[in-house]
Amino acid sequence: MRSSSVNPDSHDVAIALNGITKRFPGVVANDRISLTFRRGEVHALLGENGAGKSTLIAIMSGMQRPDSGQIQVAGRSVRITSPSAALRLGIGTVYQHVLLVPSLTVLENLMLGAPWWRPCNRTATLKRFEELSALLSTNVAPDSLVGRLSLGQQQQVEIMRALWHGELVLILDEPTSMLTPQGVAELGVVVRRLRDHGVAVVFITHKLKEAYDLADRVSVLRLGRVVGELGPEDLRAKSELEAIDAVVAMMFGREEEPEDLKTTLLGGARERDGLSVAERSGEPALSMRGCHSHGDPGECPLAGVDLDVWPGEILGIAGVDGNGQKHFAEALAGQRRLSAGSILLGGEAVERTDVIQRRARGVRYITDERLGEGTAARHSVATNLILKEIGKSAFWRHGLTQWRQINEHGRKMIAEHDIRAPSERTTIEKLSGGNIQKVLLAREWAPDASLVIFNKPTYGLDLQTTKRARDWIKSGAGAPGAVIIVISNELDELIEVCHRIAVIDRGRIAGVVDAGDGATSEIGRLMTGAEAA
């Protein structure tokens, strides 16, 4: 073997990935990824959902085996065959959700990883615990129950467990998503201490601001590929806004779009602009004022949404996942009660009405969770097509279900909306994601709709169905004069189909931007909360 390309700083390289490829049925999750993680460096991996970040972590932490490509750890070619093999190599991973046993003490949790035949050695465990406590500069009591600790402290224990067998690499998978702002600040201190100690910290996030604050190096993944990297020099040379602009451009790949798509996009937008300017002079068709909601732990509630949308307007909602999009959609659809605020639809207050009453007023909601809440698995396609009409006179007479009419309606919808299903009696779960989405679209299709809400309408769909769904939205969802809301975390999509784009950030509308050429960077800034600060 040739010991070629020995960099002068090769002893600093903790992990070198070379051409890592991982395929799942129908997707290439990682496509020839080559990345180098160095000791004493915080390296942020950025990318949208489905960009391949999770698969890459899974490969480095031994949960998945790559289909091809090499991994070198501290200069040695290795195969990481299991999570414990990764730990023995000094690669520790802290996942988004805490994986500790709450009813055991801190020390007991840390002893769990040992082989079963070895007696628990409290003295040795305590010694290592104190070493790591000093390294992290934390003061968690070793005998306190994990369940009594704050989430930030539990995460510190997780970091200790990840570093237990060696301090080479620490992978943090969206570590801030469950933390309070104070917890985020404390984590920042710990991460910097570890970096200065020589640990290679890999930091996965989709919050651009955090990446800028913490990272020495930023790599951006998109559709399974590395699409760009900003080294320490680049980051130092750029202001925060410039860096974020650069990252947004890489994340959403605006520069790579083929020219013809861009022109059709612009043509459509110009035509729509004329329409909406005229429309926007009148009364808004939908008007939200001070909308608040209650959220369970882990959910982002609405925290004062103000928004006006005019008839015939297509409004996009952009934002980083988990900033209140779900509550926003559910509040409009009537699935979620507002704790404060008002919603005026066509001039009438609807915030106290339920799903059925709003549906009667022409509200339609295409949920992003097609299987989780949009359909009833085990029930037929025909049944799922009338799921929101149960008890209505078209399919129920004298309280009796008219299965013949329901199945006939199912056959008609399958033909009209090009749903690929063997029969209207096939159970819905047997259909592909795209065809399930067509069932939902068919169910919500209504020429007299007043408000149509699309939540991630093309998430997980193949290109053709994606195009079909987008064309359908662009044409006004078959309901002229309706307000159309499109929630998506694909900026390209929003710019293609919407007149205006509102950015949601921590449960509030951070700003509304006209869809057009300059929109991307403005939206990126609003998404990171730069404007609100």
Place this chain on the structure above:
Amino acid sequence: MTDSSQPRWAPEALHRVLRVLLPILLALGAGAVLLVILGKDPLAYYGYVLKRGLYSPSGFEASITRMAPLLLIAAGLIVAFRAGLWNLGVDGQFLLAAVFVSALTPALLPFMPAIAAIVLAFLVAVAVGAAWSLIPAFLKARHGINEIISTLMMSFLGVSFANVLIKIPFNDPSTTVPQTATLPVDDRLARLGDSTVHWGVVLAVIMVVAVHYLMERTSLGLKLQIVGTNPRTAIHCGLDVKRLTFVAFAISAGLAGLAGAVDVLGVHGTIRADWNPAYGIVVIPLVFLARFNGFAVIAFVFFFAVLMIGGESAARRLGVPSFFVLVLVALLMLFFAVIEFLDHARRNRAGS
């Protein structure tokens, strides 16, 4: 298309028959082995079970009579299970309703004709059963508390409470053993023809069929099914999940209560302290075996009633413990699970 599917159809039907028959045969076979180990003659035991439970006229009538409470409980369970609610507290609901009915009906007789007293007793039984499910229904609907635990706890409480009622307020002082006042035989549920079978059995079959149609052919049934399939889908479609939870619990527990009334008014006429037939425990697996299908439930309940009645006589005659019937049911469950698992694996292989 037809060419490839036609030859596969016949084995499919065969599989369906085997899926039911095979576990029964295996359970009987394993039971036979156990009997041999106990030093009993399995053929004599099964012969007695068949003779006393099925072939002798009195045994057959007793088996049919026993079906009444079992079917009513099963009818209630079908509603609850298809709505995704595991009402495991039917025994408490059954016994409490039975105790109220057995105390109330003799007291009502002086004031009204027997038929009116019986109708009133049925209504009271439904109300008592349903009331005993209110707390689990409330906890489930409002706070999402697992109804498996809460209904079981309420069942234990209900059984104990029923005993307290029998021993103190409803005790018939004219008897030495604590028991409720006895309903005269003439005032009990009417017999069918000159058999010993009372018409509560007819009512029970009607209720099972009615429940089957409720679930399959009405909007309420479909709504309950959607809640059972995925409560989040139900919320998405604007169904009032909390209300439907209360409705499903009320129907389920109400029918369990009705089962108690039918058993007391049709057969026993009185309840002694510490009487608890615990029908629910055996009906629950039967409803699962029938895959919540009303007609299949009738068949399974008949099978089990024969086993129960025949098993009781055979136990006395051959000195086999009477709970050996429960062992057979347990074996049946076990083999059904095994066959189900194998069948599932087979279909998966065929599908891929």
